[in-house]
Amino acid sequence: MNTIKKYLGLVWIALAVYSYSILLKTAIERMKLLPTTDTIIQWSIFAIIFLPIAIGFVMFGWMAFKGAYDHLPVASDQVED
Amino acid sequence: MQSTAEKNQIRKVIFASSVGTLIEWYDFYIFGSLAPIIASQFFPKTNPTAALLSTLATFAAGFIVRPFGALVFGRLGDMVGRKYTFLLTLILMGGSTFAIGLVPGYDSIGFAAPLIVLLLRLVQGLALGGEYGGAATYVAEHSPAERRGYYTSWIQTTATLGLLLSLGIILITRKSLAPNDADSIKAFEDWGWRIPFWFSVVLVGMSIYIRLKMHESPLFSKLKAEGKTSKNPIKESLMHKGNLKMVLLSLFGATMGQGVVWYTGQFYAQTFLETACKVDFEQTRTILIWAIIFATPLFIFFGNLSDKIGRKWIIMAGLFLAVISYRPIYTKMLAVASTNDVVLDESKTKIERVINPVNGKDHSIQTTTTVRLYQNGITEKLVHKDTLYANGLEKPQSLDKLSKELPDEGYWTMVVLIFVQIVFVTMVYGPIAAFLVEIFPTKIRYTSMSLPYHLGNGVFGGMTPFIAVLLGTLYAGDVLVGLWYPIAIAVVCLVIGTIYLSNKIDPEVND
Numbered sequence: 381m382n383t384i385k386k387y388l389g390l391v392w393i394a395l396a397v398y399s400y401s402i403l404l405k406t407a408i409e410r411m412k413l414l415p416t417t418d419t420i421i422q423w424s425i426f427a428i429i430f431l432p433i434a435i436g437f438v439m440f441g442w443m444a445f446k447g448a449y450d451h452l453p454v455a456s457d458q459v460e461d
Numbered sequence: 462m463q464s465t466a467e468k469n470q471i472r473k474v475i476f477a478s479s480v481g482t483l484i485e486w487y488d489f490y491i492f493g494s495l496a497p498i499i500a501s502q503f504f505p506k507t508n509p510t511a512a513l514l515s516t517l518a519t520f521a522a523g524f525i526v527r528p529f530g531a532l533v534f535g536r537l538g539d540m541v542g543r544k545y546t547f548l549l550t551l552i553l554m555g556g557s558t559f560a561i562g563l564v565p566g567y568d569s570i571g572f573a574a575p576l577i578v579l580l581l582r583l584v585q586g587l588a589l590g591g592e593y594g595g596a597a598t599y600v601a602e603h604s605p606a607e608r609r610g611y612y613t614s615w616i617q618t619t620a621t622l623g624l625l626l627s628l629g630i631i632l633i634t635r636k637s638l639a640p641n642d643a644d645s646i647k648a649f650e651d652w653g654w655r656i657p658f659w660f661s662v663v664l665v666g667m668s669i670y671i672r673l674k675m676h677e678s679p680l681f682s683k684l685k686a687e688g689k690t691s692k693n694p695i696k697e698s699l700m701h702k703g704n705l706k707m708v709l710l711s712l713f714g715a716t717m718g719q720g721v722v723w724y725t726g727q728f729y730a731q732t733f734l735e736t737a738c739k740v741d742f743e744q745t746r747t748i749l750i751w752a753i754i755f756a757t758p759l760f761i762f763f764g765n766l767s768d769k770i771g772r773k774w775i776i777m778a779g780l781f782l783a784v785i786s787y788r789p790i791y792t793k794m795l796a797v798a799s800t801n802d803v804v805l806d807e808s809k810t811k812i813e814r815v816i817n818p819v820n821g822k823d824h825s826i827q828t829t830t831t832v833r834l835y836q837n838g839i840t841e842k843l844v845h846k847d848t849l850y851a852n853g854l855e856k857p858q859s860l861d862k863l864s865k866e867l868p869d870e871g872y873w874t875m876v877v878l879i880f881v882q883i884v885f886v887t888m889v890y891g892p893i894a895a896f897l898v899e900i901f902p903t904k905i906r907y908t909s910m911s912l913p914y915h916l917g918n919g920v921f922g923g924m925t926p927f928i929a930v931l932l933g934t935l936y937a938g939d940v941l942v943g944l945w946y947p948i949a950i951a952v953v954c955l956v957i958g959t960i961y962l963s964n965k966i967d968p969e970v971n972d
Contacts, residue, residue, distance in 0.1 A: 425525070433916065439705075440709040443706050
């Protein structure tokens with residue numbers, strides 16, 4: 381199971397990058413197509429708010445790849461390490 | 462085994478926490494439910510700045526400010542205490558909601574009106590971001606290990622009951638301002654929409670009174686007495702690798718999927734009924750109300766069940782069922798409200814035409830209402846409005862609005878279809894508070910659990926109706942295309958949760 385967890389980490393990294401690039405591409409296309417205030421604000425907010433989440437997903441994938449989830453903590457002192 | 466005194470104490474804790482959280486959800490939802498009226502009062506489309514503020518009020522409060530509120534109030538809750546922090550969020554929420562009901566319209570004070578409403582809406586989002594984590598933590602820290610899922614599931618009912626209360630108050634107010642429906646609806650759209658906002662102050666006053674009588678969480682009090690509270694909860698939540706990895710796992714393996722299932726079942730379903738199925742305003746609301754009433758006890762059922770079999774598999778089962786059944790459910794919803802290939806009962810078609818002059822203007826409005834009855838019992842109402850200019854030189858402007866009234870069979874089929882979706886909500890949402898509480902240590906629990914919760918629900922969940930509608934405009938050929946967003950998110954969450962999460966119930970949250 382730990383091997384699956386590890387290599388799926390790479391899938392999460394790829395998925396984060398791919399999903400965010402699709403979002404960004406769509407946002408730019410929509411803003412060019414219909415440059416109204418509503419469109420620009422909506423898509424800018426989507427792009428901005430999903431950026432840290434995409435980064436978080438990359439970090440999650442990286443941690444999984446590095447084996448951080450091989451063992452989940454059972455006590456708080458392990459969480460705080 | 463708990464003594465009677467302990468049981469009474471935990472009941473008081475649950476009541477005090479749940480009532481306040483329910484009111485906060487009520488306050489947050491009435492703005493959303495009354496969005497079209499609020500937009501016409503404060504955000505006229507003719508003014509681009511007001512339109513900009515409208516967009517910000519809609520998006521920023523839900524997506525940006527909620528997670529930010531989770532950090533701000535989570536930090537406060539981990540440093541000062543749970544009780545005073547969620548008392549503060551309640552006061553902020555209640556005050557801003559009441560104030561929205563007092564703000565004069567754009568016609569009276571101009572640009573200041575949308576600006577004030579935007580600021581108040583941001584305060585609402587901030588307060589909501591701080592409330593839930595506090596209430597869930599407070600209840601969990603009073604609960605015995607073997608009943609934690611059951612007790613915290615009462616907090617989980619509040620979001621749905623808050624929606625129910627907002628729908629109910631709006632429907633009652635909308636119908637009771639004048640002897641006949643048409644005048645009452647007109648009065649509601651003119652000034653009566655303010656009543657649900659004012660009503661909040663009564664609820665919040667009661668809740669503050671109840672919460673003031675409560676004591677601080679015993680685990681937090683102990684931590685504080687020992688001088689072990691966190692000096693910087695945000696730093697400890699996000700900078701400690703061990704804790705950060707659990708924040709990320711909670712988000713991607715549980716709350717993001719839970720968020721989209723929740724918003725699909727309770728909000729997108731409502732939008733879909735109204736815009737795709739064209740079911741009329743009142744039926745849409747009452748269908749949702751019935752479904753919520755029938756499904757709400759299941760939050761408690763699944764919370765209780767999670768104490769026996771663990772949290773993980775109930776949440777994962779809810780995600781799985783949602784993924785495989787959304788498209789069949791929505792296909793059925795379309796079929797129930799469809800009049801395609803259904804024979805029209807021509808003899809019962811009624812057409813009524815009324816011309817109303819507009820005071821002080823050189824035009825009048827001609828309203829043509831066509832009511833058709835189909836053999837499957839659906840009554841279709843098409844309201845066509847023409848603006849007729851006195852000089853006859855300008856082209857008349859037209860506006861059509863189609864709505865359908867379902868017969869009893871179709872109505873109750875819709876109730877069942879929405880009920881099934883809310884059952885999925887109860888599966889993913891009922892055990893989630895206990896699940897999140899058990900992951901994080903007491904001294905940074907408020908901050909750590911609030912962040913993935915509000916990112917999952919505010920960002921992934923809150924965006925569901927918007928992204929679904931956007932997908933619908935990008936790929937106009939498929940009415941169900943909007944469902945791919947919640948399905949895709951739920952699939953990823955299901956895979957991550959299944960593989961990475963543990964089903965173990967933490968017997969000791971006192972650490």
